[in-house]
Amino acid sequence: MRKRFVPYADDLPMRPSTALLSLEQTPPLAVPLRFFLTAPLFGVAAALLALWIGPEHMGSRWQPGVLAFTHLLTLGYLAMVMFGALFQLLPVLVGVRLRRPLPTARAIHLLLVLGTFLLVTAFLTDADGWFVAAAVMLALALGSFILVIGHALWNACSVHETVCAMKLSVTALGVTLLLGLLLVLAHVGSDLAPRDLLIDLHLAWGLLGWAGLLLIGVAYQVVPMFQITAEYAPHLRRWLPWAVVLLLITWSLSFLHLPALAWLPGLGLAMVFALFAMATLQLQRRRLRRLPDVTVDFWYLGLLCMLAAAGLWLLHQGWPQVLRLQQFHLWWGVLLLVGSGGAVISGMLYKIVPFLIWLHLNNRMQAAGQWQGKIPTMRQVIAERSARHHLYLHLAAVMLLFPGTVWPLLFYPALLVLAAAYAVQWWNLVGAARMYRDVLREAGVQD
Amino acid sequence: MPDDAERSIDVSALGPPEPLVLTLAAVEQLQAGEYLRMHHRMKPCLLYDELNRRGFRHDTRCASDGLCDVFIWRQDDAAAAAAAGRVTASLAPWTDA
Numbered sequence: 001m002r003k004r005f006v007p008y009a010d011d012l013p014m015r016p017s018t019a020l021l022s023l024e025q026t027p028p029l030a031v032p033l034r035f036f037l038t039a040p041l042f043g044v045a046a047a048l049l050a051l052w053i054g055p056e057h058m059g060s061r062w063q064p065g066v067l068a069f070t071h072l073l074t075l076g077y078l079a080m081v082m083f084g085a086l087f088q089l090l091p092v093l094v095g096v097r098l099r100r101p102l103p104t105a106r107a108i109h110l111l112l113v114l115g116t117f118l119l120v121t122a123f124l125t126d127a128d129g130w131f132v133a134a135a136v137m138l139a140l141a142l143g144s145f146i147l148v149i150g151h152a153l154w155n156a157c158s159v160h161e162t163v164c165a166m167k168l169s170v171t172a173l174g175v176t177l178l179l180g181l182l183l184v185l186a187h188v189g190s191d192l193a194p195r196d197l198l199i200d201l202h203l204a205w206g207l208l209g210w211a212g213l214l215l216i217g218v219a220y221q222v223v224p225m226f227q228i229t230a231e232y233a234p235h236l237r238r239w240l241p242w243a244v245v246l247l248l249i250t251w252s253l254s255f256l257h258l259p260a261l262a263w264l265p266g267l268g269l270a271m272v273f274a275l276f277a278m279a280t281l282q283l284q285r286r287r288l289r290r291l292p293d294v295t296v297d298f299w300y301l302g303l304l305c306m307l308a309a310a311g312l313w314l315l316h317q318g319w320p321q322v323l324r325l326q327q328f329h330l331w332w333g334v335l336l337l338v339g340s341g342g343a344v345i346s347g348m349l350y351k352i353v354p355f356l357i358w359l360h361l362n363n364r365m366q367a368a369g370q371w372q373g374k375i376p377t378m379r380q381v382i383a384e385r386s387a388r389h390h391l392y393l394h395l396a397a398v399m400l401l402f403p404g405t406v407w408p409l410l411f412y413p414a415l416l417v418l419a420a421a422y423a424v425q426w427w428n429l430v431g432a433a434r435m436y437r438d439v440l441r442e443a444g445v446q447d
Numbered sequence: 448m449p450d451d452a453e454r455s456i457d458v459s460a461l462g463p464p465e466p467l468v469l470t471l472a473a474v475e476q477l478q479a480g481e482y483l484r485m486h487h488r489m490k491p492c493l494l495y496d497e498l499n500r501r502g503f504r505h506d507t508r509c510a511s512d513g514l515c516d517v518f519i520w521r522q523d524d525a526a527a528a529a530a531a532g533r534v535t536a537s538l539a540p541w542t543d544a
Contacts, residue, residue, distance in 0.1 A: 025496075092493070160543070224489060228462050231489065288460040288488070355463055362464075378464070 025091045027101040029360045029436070034109050035084025036349055037429055042076025042116065043342070043422030047415045049120070055404075055411035061329040068123040073337045074206060075116040075138070077422075081345050082214055083108065085352065086149050086166070093221065094156035094163055104148055111141035128188040135184040142177045146170055165217025165241040172209025172245070176202060201252055207336055208269060209248050213241055215344060216276055226351045227296055229283040236279060243272050263317050270310040277303040277310075294387040298347030301395055305339030330405040338418065339398045346394065346425060353429055354381035357436045368445045375439065381432045390428060393421035452530035455484040459514055467494055474503055474519050482520035482531040490515050490541060506531065508538035515541055 046069050050058055053065035060066065087105055091097055098104065115137035122130035153167050179202035186195035224231050231237075251265035281303050284296055309332055316328045323331075361375045397418035404414030440446070456473050458466035470485050471494075477483055485491070490507060494517070498505050502522050510516040518535055520527035 226462055228460055228488070289462070358464060 025097065026359065027087060027091060027098065027105075029356060031101050031105040032084040032088040032356065033353075033433060034105065035080050035087070036353060037426070037433065038109065038113065039077045039080040039084075039345075040422045040426035040429065042072050042080060044419050044426065045076065046072035047419035047422065051412060051415045051419070055408040058411070059330075059405070060326045061333065064123045064126060066330075068120040070333060070337065071116065071119050071123070073342070074211075075112065075119070078211055078337070078341050078345065079142075080109075080112060081349065082211070083112065083145055085218065085348070086214075088352070088356070089218065089221070090149060090152050090166075093160070094152060094158050096152040096156050098148065098152060104144075108141055108145050108148075111137055111144070115141050131184050131188055135181055139177065139181060142173060146174050146177070160220075161237040161241070162217045162220045165213050165220070168241050168245050169210055169213035169217060172205050172213055172248070176206040176210050179205060197256060200255065204248060204251065207341075208244065208273070211341055212273060213244055215341075216240055216244070218348065219276075219280060222348055222351065223280060223283060223299075226355075227284060227287055227293065227299070228289045229287045232279060232283065236275075240272065240276060244269065247272065266313070266317065270313050274307055274310040277306045292384070294384050294391055295347040295350045297388075297391055298343045298350065298394075301391070301398070302340045302342075302344035302347065305335045305343065305398065309335040309340060327406070331402060334398065334401045334405070338394075338401060343394055343398075346390065349425075349429065350382055350387045351378075353432050354378040357381045357432050361436060361439055364440060364445055365443055368443065374443065376435060381435055382428050386424075386428050386431070390421055390424040393417055393424055397421050452481050452527060453484055453534070454481055455486065457486040459486055459488040466491060467497070470494060470517075470519075471497060471501070474498070474501070477519075477521060477524075477527070479524060480526040480530065482518055482524075482527040484531075484534070485517040485519065486510060487515045487517065490543065491517060504528065506535050507541040508535050509541050510538065 049072060050065065050069050053069075057063055057065040058069070061070075084105075087098070087101060091101075115134055118130055118134035118137055122134045150167075150170050153163060153170060156163055179198050183195060183198050183202060186198070220232055220237055223229055247265045247268040251262055251269060254262040254265060280299070284299065287296070312323075312328065312332055312335065316323055316332075355378060358375065358378050358381060365375060397414060397420075400410055400414035400417055404410040404412075454473065454477065456470060458469055461469070466485075466487055470483070470491070473485075474483050485494075495505060498519060503519050504522045505520075506518045508516045508518065516538065518531040520531050
């Protein structure tokens with residue numbers, strides 16, 4: 001007769017292991033946490049800035065207020081979380097230890113915060129000096145990040161598709177940075193760069209290349225692992241990141257030299273991201289443990305917004321008379337930045353942060369010779385109910401932002417709800433950090 | 448075929464950190480001559496360093512349902528190693544897709 005351990009049976013015959021988990025590959029908690037705790041504050045700042053500027057100056061993607069708002073979200077929120085996630089995931093996934101991770105993360109975090117503020121100030125004041133200062137600061141922040149993370153990725157032994165997607169994503173970040181620097185040069189009066197053409201390239205390489213590829217690569221790991229699903233199909237894992245990059249290159253070349261044909265690779269990009277969204281939704285629909293999980297709901301929202309963005313793009317290409325160009329740009333931005341990127345990243349944070357708190361608490365307590373019974377579970381670190389409050393606010397903000405970009409009357413409630421959503425997220429994450437400190441303090445363990 | 452030497456744990460429907468914690472707890476309870484068969488939906492990459500540091504040997508195989516079976520025994524337990532070997536011989540080694 002085979003003897004069997006049954007997890008979670010009432011007469012569970014096991015005690016949790018009392019030995020230390022290895023932290024050799026895991027950077028200190030302060031490395032990713034500083035990025036994760038800062039990001040929602042930039043989300044709040046973006047919403048408050050839009051409220052201050054008012055709907056009359058937020059009606060077109062070319063207005064300085066909209067540019068400031070979008071860069072607070074792309075650099076301050078999305079990139080901030082993605083930097084922290086890469087610092088955390090890379091050593092664990094790739095097995096490469098980053099040298100001096102804490103001072104490196106501190107420096108890059110500081111440069112990114114300052115660079116984002118400088119760029120927002122530059123957009124709002126339209127002064128060349130602020131643009132140059134922002135360009136220098138962001139070149140240092142993103143450049144050092146690309147060097148540190150790129151060095152680790154290219155020295156990795158792992159051939160996992162996540163590593164491949166991360167390499168392509170970091171390369172796309174480099175392209176985005178170069179295009180951004182050229183745009184600053186063009187703005188301050190240099191003849192080095194034709195400005196208008198580069199803006200769409202900068203946007204496409206940043207959103208679809210850097211953010212999109214990283215999302216795909218990280219999803220390969222976190223969806224099966226944390227959401228208890230099957231793995232993505234191996235052939236899909238292999239070709240999806242390459243398809244994104246090849247289509248982006250083709251789209252960029254045709255956009256510059258054969259604009260009449262740019263819709264074709266554009267259509268390919270829309271189809272590839274729609275396919276990724278549908279494949280992920282299909283995995284989640286068949287997940288093995290079908291318990292309510294707020295992180296899965298965040299993913300549903302993000303993936304549905306990704307599908308809607310692909311659909312909106314197709315609608316605009318096929319029937320441009322249906323929607324004014326300005327309206328298309330704003331709605332597309334809402335779907336990708338707030339609806340898709342914001343929701344998926346929030347879903348990931350609500351798994352990664354409790355897991356890291358649990359992992360580090362486990363080791364700190366056991367290193368100090370303490371019994372680990374008092375360590376909170378992942379669901380206690382951030383309560384499902386608190387995260388769900390954030391989800392409902394985030395969903396309401398997305399729904400309100402569509403009419404809010406058309407009718408000024410709804411503009412203010414939409415942005416207020418968006419500010420509240422990011423504020424609740426910040427409160428939830430700070431609560432997790434506070435719990436970490438309190439558990440250690442109560443146990444008499446030095447932080 | 449499993450025998451008396453086998454203890455098994457199915458963590459295929461659990462999320463992190465439960466598979467890691469429960470498996471490490473289970474291996475500490477292995478008696479002389481026993482091995483643990485862990486059934487999971489993916490290769491448990493973070494588990495191996497922990498097992499090595501605790502003095503356990505392991506062998507990862509493709510289970511009959513296509514999921515992952517990890518066989519674990521104490522490194523100085525020849526009887527357990529032999530018992531695990533009799534079962535793993537009929538299963539294909541795990542290959543990363």
